Amino acid sequence: MDIPLIEIRNLTARYGDETILDNISVDIMPNRITVILGASGCGKTTLIKNIFRLYQPSSGSVKIFGREVTDMDELEYEEILKRIGMLFQNGALINSLNIFDNIAIPLEQHTRLPLEIRDRIIRVKLKQVNLAHTELLTPAELSGGMKKRAALARALVLDPEILVCDEPSAGLDPLTSASLDNLILNLKELLNMTIIIVTHELASIHRIADHLIFLDQGRVIFTGTLAEAKKSTLPAVESFFQVGTF
Amino acid sequence: MKYQNNILYLSGNLLKGSIPGLLKQVSHFTLRDLHTIDLQDVADIDSAGVAFLDEIIARTGREQVQIINKSPQVAQSIETFSSLGLKKPAVPARQSFFYQAGQFLYDWWDSLVWGTYLTADILYWSVVCLFRRKGLRKGAVINQGILIGVDALGIISLLSLILGLILALQSAAQLRQFGANIFIADLIAISMVREMGPMMTAIIVAGRSGSAIASEIATMKVTEEIDALRMMALDPVRYVIVPKFHAITICMPLLVTMSTLIGIFGGLIIAVTYLDLTPIAYLNQALNILTLKDVLVGLLKSLFFAWVIVIISSYYGLRVKGGAEGVGKVTTLSVVASIFWVIVLDAINSLIFYF
Ligand SMILES: Nc1ncnc2c1ncn2[C@@H]1O[C@H](COP(=O)(O)OP(=O)(O)OP(=O)(O)O)[C@@H](O)[C@H]1O
Ligand SMILES: [Mg+2]
Numbered sequence: 001m002d003i004p005l006i007e008i009r010n011l012t013a014r015y016g017d018e019t020i021l022d023n024i025s026v027d028i029m030p031n032r033i034t035v036i037l038g039a040s041g042c043g044k045t046t047l048i049k050n051i052f053r054l055y056q057p058s059s060g061s062v063k064i065f066g067r068e069v070t071d072m073d074e075l076e077y078e079e080i081l082k083r084i085g086m087l088f089q090n091g092a093l094i095n096s097l098n099i100f101d102n103i104a105i106p107l108e109q110h111t112r113l114p115l116e117i118r119d120r121i122i123r124v125k126l127k128q129v130n131l132a133h134t135e136l137l138t139p140a141e142l143s144g145g146m147k148k149r150a151a152l153a154r155a156l157v158l159d160p161e162i163l164v165c166d167e168p169s170a171g172l173d174p175l176t177s178a179s180l181d182n183l184i185l186n187l188k189e190l191l192n193m194t195i196i197i198v199t200h201e202l203a204s205i206h207r208i209a210d211h212l213i214f215l216d217q218g219r220v221i222f223t224g225t226l227a228e229a230k231k232s233t234l235p236a237v238e239s240f241f242q243v244g245t246f
Numbered sequence: 247m248k249y250q251n252n253i254l255y256l257s258g259n260l261l262k263g264s265i266p267g268l269l270k271q272v273s274h275f276t277l278r279d280l281h282t283i284d285l286q287d288v289a290d291i292d293s294a295g296v297a298f299l300d301e302i303i304a305r306t307g308r309e310q311v312q313i314i315n316k317s318p319q320v321a322q323s324i325e326t327f328s329s330l331g332l333k334k335p336a337v338p339a340r341q342s343f344f345y346q347a348g349q350f351l352y353d354w355w356d357s358l359v360w361g362t363y364l365t366a367d368i369l370y371w372s373v374v375c376l377f378r379r380k381g382l383r384k385g386a387v388i389n390q391g392i393l394i395g396v397d398a399l400g401i402i403s404l405l406s407l408i409l410g411l412i413l414a415l416q417s418a419a420q421l422r423q424f425g426a427n428i429f430i431a432d433l434i435a436i437s438m439v440r441e442m443g444p445m446m447t448a449i450i451v452a453g454r455s456g457s458a459i460a461s462e463i464a465t466m467k468v469t470e471e472i473d474a475l476r477m478m479a480l481d482p483v484r485y486v487i488v489p490k491f492h493a494i495t496i497c498m499p500l501l502v503t504m505s506t507l508i509g510i511f512g513g514l515i516i517a518v519t520y521l522d523l524t525p526i527a528y529l530n531q532a533l534n535i536l537t538l539k540d541v542l543v544g545l546l547k548s549l550f551f552a553w554v555i556v557i558i559s560s561y562y563g564l565r566v567k568g569g570a571e572g573v574g575k576v577t578t579l580s581v582v583a584s585i586f587w588v589i590v591l592d593a594i595n596s597l598i599f600y601f
Contacts, residue, residue: 096571112266113294120297120329127332135335140468140569158262159292190323191292 003066005030005162005194006051011060013043013050020046022218024060033188033195033208037240038215044198045089045166047215052084052164053077064162082110085155089166089198091147093139093154099126100135103154110158125153128183130176145171152180156187163187164196169204181207202241214240249275254302257287260295272302280306286315296327303330357565364483364564365557371484372491381481386489387496394455394490395497399504402450406505409442410434410512418520427521431531434513439536439544440600443506445592448551451498452584456559459490460580463563464573472564487560491553498552499545506544539599547595554591555584 004027013021020043028034036044050057053069061070064080072080093102100122107118126132129149139147152168163184169177181204187193199205205212205226212229214222216236222229229237247268248255254277258264283299303311309330316324341349375382417433463486466472472482510532517523562580566572 095569111262111294113262113297114266114269116301117265117269117294117297119334120300120332121293121327123332123334124293124297124327124329127329128326132332133335136337138568140567140572157293159294186322186326190319190326 003030004028004063005065006196007063008051009061009063011047011050011062012058013046013055014058015046020218021050021057024218024220026213026220026223028194028196029211030194031188031192032210033184033197034211034213035205035209036196036198036213036215037200037205040200042215043218044215048086048164048166048196048198052081052086082106082158083160084162084164085158085160087148087152087155087163087165087168089170091139091151093147093151095139098136098138099131099142099150102139102150103157106154106158121157122153125157126150128156129153130179145173145176148172149176149180159187159191160193161191162194162196166198167200168197169199169201174203177201177204178207184208247271249277249280252279253282253284254280255284255286259290260288260298261290261292262294265294265298268298269301277302277306280311282312282314284315285313285317285320288316288320291320291323293323293327296324297329299324300329360565361557361561364561367483368487368491368557368560369553371481371488372495375484375488375492381484382489383485387492390490390493391497393458394451394493395501398450398454398497398501401454402447402501402505403508405446405450406438406443406508407512409446410438410509411516413437413442413509414513414516415520418516422521427517427523428527428531430513430517430521430523431528432535434510435532435536436540438506438509438513439540441592443502443509444544444548444551445588447498447502447505447548448555448588449585451494451501451552452555452588453581455494456555456584457577457581459556459559460563461573461577463487463560464566464576465570467564467566468569468573482564483560487556490560491556494552494556495549498548502545502548543595543599547592550591550595551588554587558584558587 006028008024008026008028011021011024012019024047036047038044046055049055051062051064053062057070061068063069065083067080069077069080093099094105097105103122103125104118107113107121111118113121122135123132126135129152131146131149131153134142134146134150139150142150148168148171152165155163155165165184168180168184172180184195184197185208188195195208197208209226211225212223213220214229214234214237222232222234222237224232230241232238247257254272254275256268260268280302283302288295299313303309313324414430414434418427418430421427421430421433463472466482466486472486475482475485514525514528517528518525559580562576562583566576
């Protein structure tokens with residue numbers, strides 16, 4: 001519990017001349033659900049992409065599983081990526097493949113499981129996100145929320161140790177959203193998953209958050225538990241819990 | 247792992263890495279009468295492990311197989327990841343030959359009707375918008391003119407020069423044998439003005455701008471931009487397609503003229519260096535042989551090519567299906583169709599004017 005699973009040190013990210021993230025240092029603890037909060041456009045997606053090397057940070061370092069990844073060799077880094085599942089803000093399903101094949105990609109590429117086992121795993125994951133019977137549809141034939149859930153199934157298919165979700169519940173009805181929250185809680189217990197979630201939904205935060213990270217104007221202004229956050233006197237944090245959403 | 251008295255005893259961890267091997271071992275047993283799986287020695291299980299258990303149970307053909315001696319953790323995993331009772335989706339049956347043939351004909355007819363409507367729409371608004379600027383984006387025609395015309399100048403000039411050089415060089419040897427050197431000017435002038443200039447420009451424009459138009463419109467369609475325009479009370483045909491239509495109408499004849507001139511210049515280089523003609527003699531001969539009809543027909547034809555390219559590219563762009571990958575497909579289709587119809591039109595044109 002004491003050693004952070006992801007350590008971010010002095011991370012700075014820019015687009016051109018504009019500094020989006022300014023010298024950020026935070027730890028993500030194992031087996032916890034960490035929620036990243038902040039106004040729309042404040043750089044949450046950018047933070048996630050910089051942590052996992054999708055963008056090259058301007059400066060700073062990131063350790064995942066206790067290992068420095070900032071300039072790790074590509075093949076070595078792939079081994080780390082296999083232990084991480086990511087749900088992108090807009091799903092990012094491969095358009096030319098149907099849902100089944102989309103979810104099958106990690107299983108096909110990174111395991112030697114026989115076909116019948118893969119088949120079962122995929123169907124279970126789809127059922128878990130309430131998408132049974134959509135296997136043969138293409139992403140273009142799904143609604144926005146359905147795409148997101150299919151993408152979550154893909155992120156979960158290898159039972160990752162770290163799950164990263166960029167706004168999993170945006171565009172979902174409260175019931176589906178609650179059932180996804182339950183799934184996430186359940187998986188955290190069963191697989192000792194560490195989960196990072198970007199969300200604005202107060203209801204969802206109440207259900208799942210162990211730990212909160214508030215971003216504002218490129219800096220981390222608050223980290224702590226939900227109870228601590230509610231007592232915080234920082235204006236940005238206070239107003240969040242008053243208004244309920246940004 | 248062992249199998250005794252119809253009980254399967256599993257041990258170790260049932261995780262992704264070990265499942266392929268375990269599944270092989272299991273297939274050595276006849277599991278028809280299996281009624282119990284003992285997980286006494288199983289400590290850890292993931293979704294692949296549960297799928298493995300389900301697969302074993304499914305192979306017995308019965309669903310009443312007990313799983314005993316599981317730890318609470320394992321039990322919960324089994325509950326969460328169980329795939330028993332989840333059915334494979336039904337793959338739609340293949341339709342009969344007649345159904346497919348009918349469907350094909352219907353689709354064909356549907357595209358024809360739809361394409362005709364679109365063509366009429368584009369032509370109508372292109373004329374109307376000349377007089378009424380409402381619903382057009384300011385500066386769009388100039389913008390498109392730069393993309394379609396100005397940016398293509400370099401590649402068209404270069405290729406026309408090369409084409410002129412090749413044509414002249416290939417025929418120079420023959421002409422020389424007969425002392426018919428001066429006729430190189432006739433050959434180059436007529437072939438460039440009547441055929442090569444318009445045709446080659448059209449093919450390059452189809453490849454460059456036709457594909458750009460098709461992919462732009464298809465992307466707009468896929469990302470709901472076309473719908474967004476509609477809801478802002480803008481007509482996508484007027485707002486997106488008409489400016490391209492106007493721009494290509496202006497640019498195409500200019501590009502063709504330039505291509506023709508440069509092609510003739512290419513011929514001149516060979517005539518002077520290889521056939522010992524003077525530039526004046528070459529140009530005089532070329533001007534003498536060309537008729538006004540040749541020039542006008544060449545330019546008129548290039549206009550038709552231009553319109554065909556815009557209409558076909560818009561047609562395919564708007565007919566995109568699916569997501570991002572559909573965009574690639576219709577772009578390819580639009581370029582192929584544009585070039586095909588340019589050549590067919592050219593053939594029709596030759597029949598009308600020169601048969
Ligand atoms: N590719 C890019 N090029 C330039 N600027 C960008 C790019 N992507 C994002 N930005 C800028 O970076 C800032 C942060 O964007 P980011 O997508 O990280 O926001 P976010 O916190 O995830 O917002 P949201 O909650 O709306 O998803 C924004 O101001 C945006 O304008
Ligand atoms: Mg974002």
